[in-house]
Amino acid sequence: MPKLGRMAASVTAAGLALSLAAFQSHADESAELIIDGTTIATKAAAPEGSPLEENISGWRFRSAETQALETDDFDNPGFVAVDYGAELWEDAAGSSGKSCASCHGDASESMKGLRTSMPKWNDEKGTLMTLEDHINWSREEHQGADPWKWESPEMLAMTAFLGVQSRGMPVNVKIDGPAEEWFNKGKELYYTRVGQLDLACANCHEDNWGNMIRADHLSQGQINGFPTYRLKWQGLGSTHRRFKGCMDNVRAKPFKRGSDEFTALELYIAWRGSGLSVETPAVRN
Ligand code: HEC
Ligand code: HEC
Structure with a gap:
C-alpha cells in the first residue's frame, strides 16, 4: 500500500493520532x-x-x-453473489446427491438469525466455528461434497445468501x-x-x-x-x-x-x- x-515515512506509530487530520465529524x-x-x-x-x-x-x-x-x-453490486448463493442452495451435490435445500428447506426460515451468532462454538467438532466453517462442515459431513475454498465465489455467494437471511x-x-x-x-x-x-x-x-x-x-x-x-x-x-x-x-x-x-x-x-x-x-x- x-x-x-x-x-509511515512521516509519522511514528505513537504520533499517528496527531498526524491524522482533525476531522471529527x-x-x-x-x-x-x-x-x-x-x-x-x-x-x-x-x-x-x-x-x-x-x-x-x-x-x-x-x-x-x-x-x-x-x-x-x-x-447493490453484492446481490449478484446473493443470487448465485440462492442457486447453489438448490444444487444437488456430493455423495448424498442432495442440495442444501433438501435437508434445510427454506433458508429464510432455517437459516434466519444464524449470522447474528457467528462465530459460535460447535459441540460436535469441539471448536469455535465461523459461518464458512459451518458451511464446509455440512458439505463434507452431511452432503458428502468437497469443501469450498475460503475466498471462492461459491463460499462468498453462500455466506452472502445465508447472511441476508439475518439482515436487520x-x-x-x-x-x-x-x-x-x-x-x-x-x-x-x-x-x-x-x-x-x-x-x-x-x-x-x-x-x-x-x-x-x-x-x-x-x-x-x-x-x-x-x-x-x-x-x-x-x-x-x-x-x-x-x-x-x-x-x-x-x-x-x-x-x-x-x-x-x-x-x-x-x-x-x-x-x-x-x-x-x-x-x-x-x-x-
Ligand atoms: C493504520 C490503521 C489501521 C489499522 C492498524 C487497522 N485498520 Fe482496519 N481499516 C483501516 C482503514 C483505513 C479502513 C477503511 C476505512 C474504515 O472502514 O475504517 C479499515 C477497515 C477495516 C474493516 C472494515 C469495516 C467495514 O465497515 O467494512 C475492518 C473489519 C477492519 N478494518 C478490521 C481491522 C482489524 C481486525 C485490524 C487489526 C488486525 C485492523 N483493522 C487494523 C485502518 C486500519
Ligand atoms: C444431507 C443433509 C444435509 C445437506 C445436504 C446439507 N446439510 Fe447443512 N446440516 C445438516 C445437519 C444434520 C446439520 C447439523 C445439525 C443441524 O443444524 O440441524 C447441518 C448444519 C448446517 C449449518 C449450521 C446450522 C446451525 O444452526 O448451526 C449450516 C450453516 C449448514 N448446515 C449449511 C448447509 C449448506 C450451505 C449446505 C449446502 C451447501 C448444507 N448445509 C447441506 C444437514 C445437511
Whole structure:
C-alpha cells in the first residue's frame, strides 16, 4: 500500500493520532440506512465492558455515493453473489446427491438469525466455528461434497445468501462457556501491535475512529456487513480478507484466512459490534 508507505515515512506509530487530520465529524451523521422501506440499525449501545460507548456501522463513515449503493438491492453490486448463493442452495451435490435445500428447506426460515451468532462454538467438532466453517462442515459431513475454498465465489455467494437471511437482526454472539478462551485470545490480538508500523487494530479502530487517514474516513472496523462488496475489490470479500488487508497495510505478516487467530479475532470484534444490524452484503469503498 503506497499510501500507508508514505504515511509511515512521516509519522511514528505513537504520533499517528496527531498526524491524522482533525476531522471529527462523520460522513453524514444523520444518515439512516433504509433498504426497501426497512430501517436498518447502524448505531447501537455498546455491550457492557466495551471500551466504546456506542457502536456505529462502517456504513455511516462512507460517502453519500457509496452509502446509496446499499439502500437498494437492485443497485447493490453484492446481490449478484446473493443470487448465485440462492442457486447453489438448490444444487444437488456430493455423495448424498442432495442440495442444501433438501435437508434445510427454506433458508429464510432455517437459516434466519444464524449470522447474528457467528462465530459460535460447535459441540460436535469441539471448536469455535465461523459461518464458512459451518458451511464446509455440512458439505463434507452431511452432503458428502468437497469443501469450498475460503475466498471462492461459491463460499462468498453462500455466506452472502445465508447472511441476508439475518439482515436487520442484531449481532449477538455467545462469549461465555467454551467460547470464552477464544474471546480472550481475540481481545489480546486486537490490542497487540504488529508489523513495521507497530500498530494494533485498536490504535486505528478504537483510538482514531472518526478521523481521516489519508482519503479514508476511519471507522470502528465493525464486521456486521460481511461478506462485504468493496468497490476496490470489485467483488465480495470475507471478514478474514479484510483483516488480512489491514495487517498487510501495517506491514505485518498476516494470519491465514480461516486460522484460529482470525476466528478468535472475529468473535471478539463481533462482540464489540453487538446490537448492530446484520447488513450483509454491505457496500464499502
Ligand atoms: C444431507 C443433509 C444435509 C445437506 C445436504 C446439507 N446439510 Fe447443512 N446440516 C445438516 C445437519 C444434520 C446439520 C447439523 C445439525 C443441524 O443444524 O440441524 C447441518 C448444519 C448446517 C449449518 C449450521 C446450522 C446451525 O444452526 O448451526 C449450516 C450453516 C449448514 N448446515 C449449511 C448447509 C449448506 C450451505 C449446505 C449446502 C451447501 C448444507 N448445509 C447441506 C444437514 C445437511
Ligand atoms: C493504520 C490503521 C489501521 C489499522 C492498524 C487497522 N485498520 Fe482496519 N481499516 C483501516 C482503514 C483505513 C479502513 C477503511 C476505512 C474504515 O472502514 O475504517 C479499515 C477497515 C477495516 C474493516 C472494515 C469495516 C467495514 O465497515 O467494512 C475492518 C473489519 C477492519 N478494518 C478490521 C481491522 C482489524 C481486525 C485490524 C487489526 C488486525 C485492523 N483493522 C487494523 C485502518 C486500519
